[in-house]
Amino acid sequence: MIKSLASFVKLVNKNNVFLEQVRYASQALPQLSSEKYNIHRKDFGRIESSDVDYFRSVLGQDRVLTEESDVLPYNVDWIKNCRGQSKAVLKPKSTEEVSTILKYCNERKLAVCPQGGNTGLVGGSVPVFDEIVISFSLMNKIIDLDDLSGALVCEAGCVLENLDNYVRERGLIMPLDLGAKGTCHIGGNASTNAGGLRLLRYGNLHGSILGVEAVKADGTVIDCLRSLKKDNTGYHLKHLFIGSEGTLGLVTKVAIHCPVLPKSVNLGFFGVKNFENVLKLYKSAKSKLGEILSAFEMADFDSINFTAKNLKLPNPISDYPFYVLVETHGSEETHDGEKLTRFLTNEMESGLILDGTVTSEPAKMQTIWNLRESIAAAGLVGGYVFKYDVSIPLKNYYDLVPILKKRLGDKATKVFGYGHVGDGNIHINVTVPQYTKEVSSMLEPFIFEEVSKLNGSISAEHGIGFRKPKYIHYSKDQSALGLMKDLKQLMDPNGILNPYKVLPDHI
Structure with a gap:
């Protein structure tokens, strides 16, 4: 049956500071x-x-x-x-x-x-x-917004949520939405090519970012801060800095395209029997919701149950093996709401959805999003979490979770998976009472070897950082790594920019 969320909203409002509490729990x-x-x-x-x-x-x-x-x-x-x-x-x-x-x-x-x-x-x-x-915390000025083209120009230290609030007041939205939006900076988002919840609709930052300003290691300022959608004048230098994690230059300003604020936003939260049905539901959503589909998220039972229990957040539907969150962005509230409700009704009749709820009320939608966005933080309560962010072909999207459960046995408290089905990005969390080299050695490089076998990526949206340089070869061959090394040598010959990150010492 379709359930009301009214009784849950009040509970979530009491927990609106939980992320900061969890963040510094230990x-x-x-x-x-x-x-x-x-x-x-x-x-x-x-x-x-x-x-x-x-x-x-x-x-x-x-x-x-x-x-x-x-x-x-x-x-x-x-x-x-x-x-x-x-x-x-x-x-x-x-x-x-x-x-x-x-x-x-x-x-x-x-x-x-x-x-x-x-x-x-x-x-x-x-x-x-x-x-x-x-x-970059003090470099937080908004420089310009063209509300006709949607081009926003700002400094790198602007907080993503502040930018979103600013452009929303002017009929636009940021194309990027993350669980960490209240803290993360747009310069960091650009430098890591952050993905987020609505990449399915608005694409990745390589497409949304119109231009950047960056500073090379020797102090040279590289001005690629154009706000044009089309600029076919030679090498697209902005792309060198998007995703390079501060190893080629420090991003100081960003020009980004902001889509029009949708007049109609709807959210569905559904219980599903198995992962095979999750994929069938995704295929159906693409067909039946089409152009208004903005997000299709999946979380297994342990992801939702663990989060609800650890952070005392309500789950608006009963316990199910898998959960799916479907969001739509459109321009006609009645039309879009009916479309999503009809999708729910049809797929409940088909058996793909076991139970679910649909809402367009902001408070109720936030209740559901809080549950989904809090999964990453929930595992930090009372233990240590090994976090993996990988891209895998959809037919194998969830395979690693049962494989890791079997491999780790009782050495892990929980192994759970959740993520963005729409772009093939799954987040796998392994919770343990405390960090041990034994568990670490059972996970790495095993998990990256398995991803490589499936022609996946060892990093979907979090970057390589400090933790993964020695594993990057599972996703990049020697010719690509050699070119990356050449670029690093050209732009930062002394290697002073964010050393020990992204590239391995020996290529």
Whole structure:
């Protein structure tokens, strides 16, 4: 039967701060990344008091952090897996200041680590050793919005949710939506080529980003900040910086295309018997919902049950082996609502949907989205989580979850999968009481070998970061890696930009 969500909304409103609570649920510091992963420091310069004096002459006293207690939050990633040893955090307010900083660091061979909202899951945004952190938190100005073309130009430190709120007031939306939208920065999104919940409708950032401004290691500012949809003038240099995770240059400004705000948004949440039926339902949704389909998300029982239990969030329908979340964006509320309701009714009659609910009320939709978006954080309660973000052909999309359950046995508390069926991206979480090298060695490189056998990608949207360089060869052959190395050598010959990230030492 189709259920009302009214009784659930009040409960969720009481939990609107749960993400921050979970984010810092464990106060224990993780082991130093260099020790945990047996990494050796490269031959970079070491920051001295004279360097700090220089940075203060450029930025002022307040925007150079050197006290251990002030620097510590910038050394630890939010899932408390990686921990660096930086002695200084710099907080520029302009591209010119970033350029000055990098020119100086390049001459002194001081390594740097760019950092946005620090919401990454592969250790790419925190130092490994004593790299100087360059925080973009103060570069948060909106420069221009053309509400006719939808082109937004802004600085890299703008928070994604703030940008979305800004453009919504002007009849547009950001093409990117993430669970971390309240913290992540648009520059970090661009640098990691973040995917998100609505890639099915609006595409990835390589298509949405119209231009970027970035600073090379030697301080040279690369101005590709055009806001045109079509600019066929030679090499598309912006693409070098999108997804390069700060290893080729630091993104300082972004021009991005914002689609028109949909007048009609509807959301369905369905219970499904098995994964085979999830795929059948996806095929049906593409056919019957067509142009209004904006998201098709899947989560297994453990993903939803674990999240609801750990974070005390309500599940608006009963327990089922799999759950599907379907969202539509359109222009006719009555038409779109009827279309989704008819889809639900038809597929309940066909047996593909066992139970479900459809709503267009913002509070009720947020209730459902909270449950889905909180899965990543829920596993952090009371333990450690190994997180994997991979792309796999749809016919094999869920295969790895039962394989890992069998492989790990009682060594894992839970193994669960969820993700974006519409673009083949599944997130696999393995929860354990605490990190152990035994479990890590059972997972890696096994999981990447299995992905490679299926011609998948070891990283769908989180990037390579610090955690995956030694496994990148499972998705890139030697010719591609060689060209990536050549680009790195050309644009950052001293290797000071986000070292130990993306590329392996030996190619």
